[in-house]
Amino acid sequence: MNAQRFRLTSLVPLICVAALAGFTWWLLQAVQPHEKEAAPRPLTHTPDYFADNFSVSELDQSGATQYRLTATHLTHYEDDDDGELTMPAVRAFQPGKPIVTATGERGKVNADASIVDLYDNAHILRAAGEGDPDMQADSEHFRVLVNDDVIQTEKPVKLRRGQSVMTASSGMNYNNVTRVIQLHGNVRGAIAPADSGGSS
Structure with missing residues (x-):
């Protein structure tokens, strides 16, 4: 035992x-x-979410709206984090200065909304200000560089400022801070006497 x-x-x-x-x-x-578990799926250029009546705003240090991007529809893609826009509009607000609006029939925005491309009947409209007539630019494409407060195009552009009309064959650069417009390529047009003075 x-x-x-x-x-x-x-x-x-x-x-x-x-x-x-x-x-x-x-x-x-x-x-x-x-070992039998599947490897992570590689990202592809496929939509991963959608949004209707899309709107995003960038505020300045005081909390006032500095930029606002709107669109009737947004399609976001998972691989590059870009978004495709339908009827986009970008509005720039500066205290004491006219509002600038850039629009297109379609567009594209990058991940942090710092670059917005506007295509098809793209327009820039700056409202009239003190002693400064309204300004409109038309082109096939405009690129809005939000952080630099610049709008540019490499395409032919038609510019109207008050009664003056000009065209440029190789694009335009518009600085919304300095209000300076640069036209590139073959530039033609007529400047009305009433628009010959003042800032651009």
């Missing part, structure tokens, strides 16, 4: 070690990734 009890007691440490080894093996299997 004592011999049988001795054999059983001597097996207890062996059973504990075997149980510990089994538990360790199970824990390793549970923690390690399984």
